[in-house]
Amino acid sequence: MLKMENISKVFRTDVVETHALRQFSLNVDEGDFVTVTGPSGSGKTTFLNIAGLLETYSSGTYELDGKDVSNLSDSARSRLRNEKIGFIFQSFNLIPDLNLFDNVDVPLRYRGFNSAERKKRIEEALETVGLSNRMKHLPAQLSGGQQQRVAIARALAGSPRFLLADEPTGNLDSKMAHSVMDLLHNINAQGTTIVMVTHDPGFAKQAKRNIFVRDGQVSENTLVEQDLPSAASA
Amino acid sequence: MTQLNLGPIFRSLLRNKTGAILIALQIAFTMAIVLNALFIIGERNDLMARSSGVDEANSFQISSTGFATGFNHLNTLEEDLREIRALPGVRNATTINSVPISGGGWSMSFQVESGENKPSTPSSIYMVDEQGIDTLGVELVAGSNFTKTDIRLRDGTQEGWPQNVIVTVALANDMFPELDYAETVGKTIFINNTEPMQIIGVIDQLQAPWIGWNKLENAMLSPEYIVGDNWNRYFIRAEEGMRDQTMRDVEELLAKRADERLVENLRSFEEIREDSYSRHSAMIQILYVVMIIMIAITGKGIVGLASFNVNRRLRQIGTRRALGASKANIVQYFMTENVVITTLGVIVGIALTIGLNMTLVSAFELGRMPWYFLPLGGLCFYLLGQVAVFGPALKASSIPPAMATRNV
Numbered sequence: 001m002l003k004m005e006n007i008s009k010v011f012r013t014d015v016v017e018t019h020a021l022r023q024f025s026l027n028v029d030e031g032d033f034v035t036v037t038g039p040s041g042s043g044k045t046t047f048l049n050i051a052g053l054l055e056t057y058s059s060g061t062y063e064l065d066g067k068d069v070s071n072l073s074d075s076a077r078s079r080l081r082n083e084k085i086g087f088i089f090q091s092f093n094l095i096p097d098l099n100l101f102d103n104v105d106v107p108l109r110y111r112g113f114n115s116a117e118r119k120k121r122i123e124e125a126l127e128t129v130g131l132s133n134r135m136k137h138l139p140a141q142l143s144g145g146q147q148q149r150v151a152i153a154r155a156l157a158g159s160p161r162f163l164l165a166d167e168p169t170g171n172l173d174s175k176m177a178h179s180v181m182d183l184l185h186n187i188n189a190q191g192t193t194i195v196m197v198t199h200d201p202g203f204a205k206q207a208k209r210n211i212f213v214r215d216g217q218v219s220e221n222t223l224v225e226q227d228l229p230s231a232a233s234a
Numbered sequence: 235m236t237q238l239n240l241g242p243i244f245r246s247l248l249r250n251k252t253g254a255i256l257i258a259l260q261i262a263f264t265m266a267i268v269l270n271a272l273f274i275i276g277e278r279n280d281l282m283a284r285s286s287g288v289d290e291a292n293s294f295q296i297s298s299t300g301f302a303t304g305f306n307h308l309n310t311l312e313e314d315l316r317e318i319r320a321l322p323g324v325r326n327a328t329t330i331n332s333v334p335i336s337g338g339g340w341s342m343s344f345q346v347e348s349g350e351n352k353p354s355t356p357s358s359i360y361m362v363d364e365q366g367i368d369t370l371g372v373e374l375v376a377g378s379n380f381t382k383t384d385i386r387l388r389d390g391t392q393e394g395w396p397q398n399v400i401v402t403v404a405l406a407n408d409m410f411p412e413l414d415y416a417e418t419v420g421k422t423i424f425i426n427n428t429e430p431m432q433i434i435g436v437i438d439q440l441q442a443p444w445i446g447w448n449k450l451e452n453a454m455l456s457p458e459y460i461v462g463d464n465w466n467r468y469f470i471r472a473e474e475g476m477r478d479q480t481m482r483d484v485e486e487l488l489a490k491r492a493d494e495r496l497v498e499n500l501r502s503f504e505e506i507r508e509d510s511y512s513r514h515s516a517m518i519q520i521l522y523v524v525m526i527i528m529i530a531i532t533g534k535g536i537v538g539l540a541s542f543n544v545n546r547r548l549r550q551i552g553t554r555r556a557l558g559a560s561k562a563n564i565v566q567y568f569m570t571e572n573v574v575i576t577t578l579g580v581i582v583g584i585a586l587t588i589g590l591n592m593t594l595v596s597a598f599e600l601g602r603m604p605w606y607f608l609p610l611g612g613l614c615f616y617l618l619g620q621v622a623v624f625g626p627a628l629k630a631s632s633i634p635p636a637m638a639t640r641n642v
Contacts, residue, residue: 045639049639054555055635074560075561078635079558081556081557081635082557083558087557089553089639095550097246099245102242105242107557110554110563
């Protein structure tokens with residue numbers, strides 16, 4: 001599903017050269033649930049940005065779903081993001097002026113679905129996250145956990161094969177964080193590949209595999225003993 | 235195909251309406267003022283483009299005032315005309331009491347019936363000789379021209395008027411609306427209530443000296459030489475393209491007797507027209523400046539609001555890019571948002587434009603604005619909006635998708 005080999009990312013200014021990733025290599029199989037942990041500044045978010053085609057890389061090769069993405073144009077990368085990748089952000093990144101329906105609708109419009117198709121997908125996605133009765137609410141009228149559920153619905157509505165989550169529980173209290181994790185496990189159980197950056201070792205252990213990033217490199221890549229929460233295993 | 239986002243954009247604007255409403259109102263007011271200004275400019279230009287009837291490109295005037303003791307006005311006048319007409323490059327010359335559209339002249343009222351308190355029609359009067367028609371460059375369309383014997387002398391104590399006169403088509407129609415202008419030849423009209431005059435000819439067009447007069451096209455030629463006060467105005471028509479040289483030659487000719495008279499007011503007809511319409515020209519320039527300032531302010535306002543919206547939505551734009559929006563989608567979003575705001579501005583602007591025009595119609599007797607000003611004006615404001623918002627939209631499209639994961 002995701003195959004990175006010797007990816008390097010260098011940020012340059014006039015006086016400083018920062019190596020965010022060095023010879024970073026990783027394979028993620030279809031249906032996998034991988035958590036990415038590591039200290040602040042280790043390169044987790046850079047890895048996630050490159051994996052999600054949000055940023056380009058300095059050297060190395062990256063194949064997404066069997067396709068080399070090295071030389072894709074900006075619009076081709078946009079299309080690929082829209083069709084194959086779902087994003088979940090730490091700060092939810094909902095558009096505050098749009099209600100839940102319109103928020104989930106955003107990527108679907110870029111996909112070019114017709115109105116009826118979009119409506120069906122939005123309703124199904126919001127149903128999946130348990131917010132179908134709040135479609136006309138604004139994000140500000142929801143709790144943090146509910147907002148993150150909307151963000152997950154937005155990520156799911158386009159039926160992506162690959163879900164990237166950047167500390168999705170980082171801004172949530174424990175109860176809401178567990179509820180979001182349960183949801184992610186359910187989604188993964190239905191076949192969606194998930195790569196999630198987290199600081200929470202407990203959640204990291206719930207994934208099928210954990211990689212530990214240090215100084216821009218994968219320093220540990222371990223299969224996790226399955227200790228799934230009850231909701232996920234149900 | 236990517237959707238236009240009209241619905242979400244409209245709903246989003248409803249939740250942040252202050253800036254959008256201010257810009258829409260700015261568009262509306264600018265549209266009302268600019269369209270009415272353009273309409274006024276159009277009307278003024280139409281006024282300025284009216285033909286005086288004179289061969290303007292080739293004509294000029296010069297005046298002579300005798301001051302020497304024993305100055306023989308009539309002899310000088312006849313000699314001047316003879317010599318001027320003989321100059322190379324001169325097509326013809328006449329004396330004239332005033333010049334069309336120059337601002338100063340003579341008008342009288344004329345009646346179809348003799349007697350006091352009868353309906354009358356005003357008209358300007360130009361005192362010329364038998365060469366007047368050719369010199370002015372007007373066309374005799376009915377009847378005949380003056381003969382040498384028609385010309386009479388008008389000195390300071392002269393009373394009464396010549397028997398034969400020539401009128402414009404407009405004056406003929408004004409006085410005899412039931413007749414074709416050609417049928418007015420031979421008709422008698424009355425000046426000073428009871429003094430008869432006969433129309434012997436009709437000319438196509440000649441404007442009065444006063445450009446704002448509602449009877450501007452009413453003019454009469456009266457066959458007279460003014461000889462009472464040693465003053466004469468000569469009106470000269472040069473051959474095609476010879477005007478400037480002829481002006482110099484005529485001035486030089488008349489200046490030969492500078493010891494007994496003053497030669498002045500050498501002016502081409504184009505200069506006379508320019509002076510007469512200088513207030514109109516000034517108003518047009520002022521309106522253009524006002525229009526440019528208002529359009530610039532509105533354009534700047536649109537740029538400002540769009541730039542503010544881009545800076546306020548950095549994370550949001552990054553998120554949209556991360557969710558699959560291409561750069562073109564982001565540009566399209568801001569352009570569409572501007573269309574929504576401009577539509578509101580144009581709708582209000584149309585109402586304001588009509589209201590302002592109706593006010594101008596009743597207060598200043600302007601004409602009604604043609605209907606097509608409104609759609610064309612609206613279209614121009616859509617274009618203005620799209621051009622103004624394009625820069626900020628392009629800037630927005632350059633925000634990288636990675637902005638979605640940054641802490642801004």
